[in-house]
Amino acid sequence: MTTTRPQDRTDERAASSRVVERITDRLRELIEPRTTSVPSWVRAHAGPCPVPPPAPSTSYAAAMRRLTPEHRGIPTCVECGYALRAGDGQRLVPRSHVVEHPPLLEQLHDAIVGSTAGAASSSGPESRPTANLEALDAWTTIDQGMRFWVGAITNRQPAADVEHLTVDLIRRLPTVDRDDLRCIDHDVLRFWARARVVTTWDTAPLKPHVPCMNCDVRGKLQVRLEPLLAVCLGCGAAWDSTTIGVLGEHIRIMLGDPISEAVLP
Incomplete structure (x- = not known):
């Protein structure tokens, strides 16, 4: 029979608290504006x-x-x-x-609305840019994910919009058990990383033309250096600063080029 020491329980609570904080920060970026400081010379x-x-x-x-x-x-x-x-x-x-x-969800929404403007012109339907289709796909994935987790936690089908569901999920995170919290952390990383890549406003993400290590589809990987994250637009897999080293090694092997070491750690 094994016993759990008080120190082990304390460590588990601290780890769970860090996970909740990380999930909360990423969810807040979806629904709250953020600021960045850009250096300039005057x-x-x-x-x-x-x-x-x-x-x-x-x-x-x-x-x-x-x-x-x-x-x-x-x-x-x-x-x-x-x-x-x-x-x-x-x-x-x-x-x-x-x-x-603006919040990431607002940026996704604006991209989707912009992609449909004028689509029903007199000359017939028009194709939408790939970037806007990616925004629609990212929005749909986030919306479905929020409905799934809020429904799983509350045991009822939520009817609110995705922004209110995100707020609800943030409020309920401290009550979630450790196993579900780990799964939510994994899913929220995918939602947040995809939104950050699709709504890139400053520097375009790196696009190494190598197969994804998760789905093996080539040309779907996109990497951002600030914050350091990567996402596959094919399968939705995502990596942050704690796991991107594995992806970096995969890219180096696929490229067979030591120069790529300067891109990813």
Whole structure:
């Protein structure tokens, strides 16, 4: 007869808590906007500003009102708000530009709606771009997955929309047993990774032309470096930073090219 030590139970609870936190973070990206900080370079006076910089509470509009009419449209110093006139010494200073991104589900929805605009024209039905078909497939997969898990937990067929189902699932995660939590973690990784790849806004994902190690279909793997994840658009398999090493080794073997080591760890 084996006994469970108190420390083992504590470790299990801690592990489950980390899994719940990871699932929650990924689900929230589906339904909540997120922000990213993009570094940029802006102009400032090379030496001391001709006037003291405005107080931190001074708005950009208030600073602009200090410009004389003839200076409107001229680049301004990011620190004092006054015009950088010809002949003034200038320097570039780093600033972070914060960009807000809509929730992943909203981005998928917009891609689907955009793909159907004008489809019923007088010239007949039009084909939709592959990217938009991928968005529709990703949306459908997420919707079906949320309905399955909320239904399995509550033992009833849910009728809410996918956003409300996602909120409901987040709320119920702490009550799910360890085995189901592991399965939910696996499925949510697939949903989240696919949505992140399909809605890529900045850098296009890498597309190694090798067969997927899960379904053996070639040309469906897509890899993102930030965050580090990969997904097969054929079978829906997904890998995150904890498992992508296996996929990276598979890609290196299939490519037979040591250069690929610089792409995936």
